[in-house]
Amino acid sequence: MTSAKSMHIGQRVRVLLPGFIVSAVVAAAATFLSEHYSAPVMLFALLLGMGLNFLTTESKCKAGIEFTAREVLRFGIALLGMRITLEQITALGWQPIALVISLVAITITVSIAAAKILGFNKLFGMLTGGATAICGASAALALSASLPNHPQKEKATLFTVIGVSALSTLAMIVYPMIVNWLHLSPLQAGVFLGATIHDVAQVVGAGYSMSPEIGDTATVVKLMRVAMLLPVIICAAMITRMQGGDSTGPRPPLLPWFAVGFVILACINSTGWVPTVVQSGLNGLSSWCLVIAISALGMKTQLKELATVGIKPILLMVGESVFLILLVLTLMHWWF
Structure with a gap:
């Protein structure tokens, strides 16, 4: 029995290993390019992966790429x-906590409504809104893993990752200028940068480029947004259960295992x-x-499919980012 199980595991590893190795090599190349050209590593991983999408037709790599992407x-x-x-979350007091909870809830709600107005599935609004409001590409990937399967889900996920990575890089350059233009205090500047820039790396880059104090505050506020990933994943999982498809089959779990792992590790770290x-x-x-997973997702995508998205999704994501800036400035005016 044990021998048969070991043989099955060994066979499974041999099937998955080629696709995983290819994904890891692409991730390493993306990291190298990111470090040398100061651009988002997720964006490089996606583009390099899409350039190797022919590998998904090869039986030796296909299974491993599917496993890696999931x-x-x-x-x-x-x-x-x-x-x-x-401790990081509570150190700044109640105002940043209230601000983060409000901005995540309001931004995702408005994004869902805007997506419906533009003719998209409301889940696309949750995907782009979550990426904008929480933590960029990481949130997009986490929400995609929690949302119901849909023929366009992978295409929407990849577009969201590309869009939010590009906008985050632009924000890292432009938002410190907004801070100086508005003459914000160090505390306000840190809260603004941490609450509006999409990805953690860009928040760190923008905050510490201004001052250590601003960088510390921006990083903690950003990590508060990362913590909001858990309740949003739970909401996405509830939607998945309600739209679970075949009622005779097993229903998807209310709380995915990776969300359980997230909260357990956060508690241990605390x-x-x-x-x-x-x-x-x-x-x-x-x-x-x-990065390895996004490389695999890129390999599963055809460039010509992303070229057909049109202008509306771009306008949706840009509009979400602008809305987030205005919302954060309004809430800061009330609470800081």
Whole structure:
């Protein structure tokens, strides 16, 4: 029995390994380009992956690419829990917490409504709104893994990742100019940058380029937004259950395993018992998993499909980013 099981596992590894190795090589190339050309690594991973989409027709790589795009992605999302602690969230007081909860809820709601007005599925609005309001490409991938299957879901996910990565890079350059133009205090500047820029890396880059104080505040506010990933995933999972398709089959879990892993790791990290080297290692592993997974997703996508998206999705994502800026400035005016 044990021998048969071992043989099955070994056979499964041999089937999945070629696709995983190819995805990892693409991720390494994307990381190299990102470090040398100062552009989002997710964007490079997607573009390089799409350039190798012919590999999904090869039987030796197809299964591993499918596995990497699904399971490695979810493992990387679970490890995001090691980025946050309860102490970080509570240290700034109630105002940033209330601001983050409000901006996430309002932005996603408005995005869903805007998507319906523009003729898209409301789930596309949740996907783009979640990516804009929470943590960029990571949120887009996490929400995509939680939402019901749809013929256009992978195409929508990849477009969202590309769009939010491009907008996040632009925000890292432009938003500090907005801070200076509005003459915001260091606390207000940190809250603004942390609450509006999409990806963690760009928040860190923009915040610390202005001052250590602004960088510290921006990073903590951004991690509060990352913490909002869990309740939004639960909402997405509830939608999946309600739209589960075949009622005779097993219903999808209310709380996906990677969301459970996320909250468990966040609680463990909050104890302060995790050595810094372990925390850094797991954060690095999470980043690697997400880049490898997005490389695999890119390989599953045809460039000509993304070229047909039209102007409306672009307008939706740009509009969401502008709305988020105005919303954060309004809430800051009331609470800070």
